Amino acid sequence: MIKLGLIGKNIDYSFSRVYFNEKFKKETIEGTYSNFDCKSPEEIKELFQKRKDCIGFNVTIPYKQTVVPFLDEMNKHASAIGAVNTIKRQQNGKLKGFNTDYIGFRKSLQPFLNQKNHNHALILGTGGASKAIAYALELEDISYKFVSRTPKKGQFSYNELNGAILSKYTLLINTTPVGTHPNISECPKLPYRVLTKDHLLYDLVYNPAETQFLKNGREQGAKTANGLEMLKLQAEAAWEIWN
Incomplete structure (x- = not known):
């Protein structure tokens, strides 16, 4: 099963959760997309350790820059921008940041x-x-x-x-x-x-x-x-x- 999620603060309104869960249904893929409402950067760090079953995350306000130090690497566009809205957990377990905004x-x-x-x-x-x-x-x-x-x-x-x-x-x-x-x-x-x-x-x-x-x-x-x-x-x- 594919597990994904959104990292943010006060994100009950989330577009992403509805969008991706509908996408799983449409494409008959077994997967879940969850909201991870984090009150502090420390909670994000803990989340990365606890949820190693998640292959990817989206990141929204106010953490697009906050997450950068917690990542193992970033692609060239995210590095140039200095902010991340997409994270992929690679096969070796390392977290790589991207920016699709x-x-x-x-x-x-x-x-x-x-x-x-x-x-x-x-x-x-x-x-x-x-x-x-x-x-x-x-x-x-x-x-x-x-x-x-x-x-x-x-x-x-x-x-x-x-x-x-x-x-x-x-x-x-x-x-x-x-x-x-x-x-x-x-x-x-x-x-x-x-x-x-x-x-x-x-x-x-x-x-x-x-x-x-x-x-x-x-x-x-x-x-x-x-x-x-x-x-x-x-x-x-x-x-x-x-x-």
């Missing part, structure tokens, strides 16, 4: 891109997910800047964002959990009134399907996309790694 994001973004308008992006948030997004943008030859509540050198703060900046940076990607159910009225603090039909807003959040961030953009005529297709594509890429 950048694959899912890149493939799901491409149909929406307009080369004339979308050459500069703002990445909202600086967590583990944001690093995969930055990596994918580099592969697409799109320049970007991070936006943070506590900006480092070379990053924007939310308070700095204005019409002049947003007229240049027309691709806006929310990598934070802001706006996730049940807090559906929340959204990143942006001057949405200056957005236009040339803007593209992409939200990694998929629950609700239209976040307040996306709704605000749509009302200004901007194109919008949520993270559901990215989630499916990264899940399929993880499946290929495990199998």
Whole structure:
């Protein structure tokens, strides 16, 4: 029997558990996919020792960077990104880290891109997910800047964002959990009134399907996309790694 699982914190809402358990049924494969809700990094370390029967794990917020020191090796893309969302237990028992977020994001973004308008992006948030997004943008030859509540050198703060900046940076990607159910009225603090039909807003959040961030953009005529297709594509890429 194949045993897989998701490592995260407060993950009852998990897309992955439903997705992979349905996949087992559809493909008539004997397997289970479980949620491993870890309250601390120490619990993750213990989990790797206790659950040696699991051949693979997904990793979600807030542990995509936390798990890295617990792994024996990482593939080149995960190393370049500095964050992991997929782990494979190899035949020798060693744990190898991968990142399929950048694959899912890149493939799901491409149909929406307009080369004339979308050459500069703002990445909202600086967590583990944001690093995969930055990596994918580099592969697409799109320049970007991070936006943070506590900006480092070379990053924007939310308070700095204005019409002049947003007229240049027309691709806006929310990598934070802001706006996730049940807090559906929340959204990143942006001057949405200056957005236009040339803007593209992409939200990694998929629950609700239209976040307040996306709704605000749509009302200004901007194109919008949520993270559901990215989630499916990264899940399929993880499946290929495990199998």
